[in-house]
Amino acid sequence: MEKHEGGVALAPGDTTAVYEIYIKTTPERLWEAITDPAMRARYTFGVQVQSDWSKGSTYTSSVPGVIDISAGENLEVDPPWRLVQTMNALWSDDVKAEGTSVITWEIEQVADSCRLTVVHAQLRPDGNGEIYGGWPMILSGLKTLLETGEDLTTPGSLLYSGASA
Amino acid sequence: MMSGMDEVFKALADPTRRQLLDELYKHDGQTLTELESRLPMSRFGVMKHLKVLEGAHLVTTQKRGREKLHFLNPVPIRLVHDRWVSKYAEPWAATLTGLKRRLEDENGEA
Numbered sequence: 001m002e003k004h005e006g007g008v009a010l011a012p013g014d015t016t017a018v019y020e021i022y023i024k025t026t027p028e029r030l031w032e033a034i035t036d037p038a039m040r041a042r043y044t045f046g047v048q049v050q051s052d053w054s055k056g057s058t059y060t061s062s063v064p065g066v067i068d069i070s071a072g073e074n075l076e077v078d079p080p081w082r083l084v085q086t087m088n089a090l091w092s093d094d095v096k097a098e099g100t101s102v103i104t105w106e107i108e109q110v111a112d113s114c115r116l117t118v119v120h121a122q123l124r125p126d127g128n129g130e131i132y133g134g135w136p137m138i139l140s141g142l143k144t145l146l147e148t149g150e151d152l153t154t155p156g157s158l159l160y161s162g163a164s165a
Numbered sequence: 166m167m168s169g170m171d172e173v174f175k176a177l178a179d180p181t182r183r184q185l186l187d188e189l190y191k192h193d194g195q196t197l198t199e200l201e202s203r204l205p206m207s208r209f210g211v212m213k214h215l216k217v218l219e220g221a222h223l224v225t226t227q228k229r230g231r232e233k234l235h236f237l238n239p240v241p242i243r244l245v246h247d248r249w250v251s252k253y254a255e256p257w258a259a260t261l262t263g264l265k266r267r268l269e270d271e272n273g274e275a
Contacts, residue, residue: 010229016194018236020225022169119227136243143244152247 008104008119015123017132021139024113025146031080033146034105042151043141053077059085067091072100081107087120089131098127116142169221170248173241176221181206182214186223189237196232 010016023030033039037048044061047069051059055077061069072086083105089095104119118139120132144152176182181204188203189195201211215235218224225238 008227010194010227010234012229014194014229016227016234016236018194018225018227018238019240020222020238021240022222117225136239139240140243140247144247 008106008117008121010119010121013125014121015125015127016119016121017123017135018120019118019135019139021116021143022110022113023116023143023146027080027107027109027114029146030107030114030116033142034083035079039145043145044138053079075102087131092130094128095130098124098131101131169241170245172221173223173245176217176223179214179217181210182218185211185214185218186237189224189235193236194227194229194234196234200235 035053037050041048046063047061049059049061051057051074057074059074060071068090070087070089072088074085076082076084085103087101087103089098101120102122106117108115118135123131141152144150188200201208204211215224222238222241225236226233
């Protein structure tokens, strides 16, 4: 595994997806939006993430009582700049078979904005695209939430609203 | 620079650049040399087009050792979509989700 400055370790032969978005906000607000269950749920279709966010701790993503989305370990936690997590998808038998991948969130301040890069690595070659296919929608919703304080209505954003009723 | 929608449309308004995105869509994370081998174009030409795509954030790069890999970043296209499409699509998605749930409930009862 090689590392580059501020970077993400990409192994040869690794199957990786990379997403980048600029958001007009502070690193601290962005970090909060990623790690706070209530804020997170507003742009992840109602899915909450629970963790104590210490290095080596575990996290779970779910709509409590309705569906488990994913779980994993927080490999690196460096607020408000960097979070590295393993991910085991849980929402269907198909995605469970994809095994463990690694998600790196990197935040850089650029003038009055932040560049957020999400690198989803160690994906299975020719694996199920559902594992990482939701990122553009999620990141778009995150940008809208931080820049306007409002929820972005995207297809699927109401997926789990009222689902627990 | 931050909203960058002009850059996205300009970058997409060129068939070679769309082809480069197609190549990355088929196989993400390629080096300049790999991309160059797929296009009937000089290395300099490919570099020039990649630079425009990077400026529009449609292509982002990550290093792997000494190699620079190019990745398709679909997020700006998603932002274009969400600006004009999503509020119209949402009722459809909600209806379909509701329909799915009703059908599954019926199946459950049957």
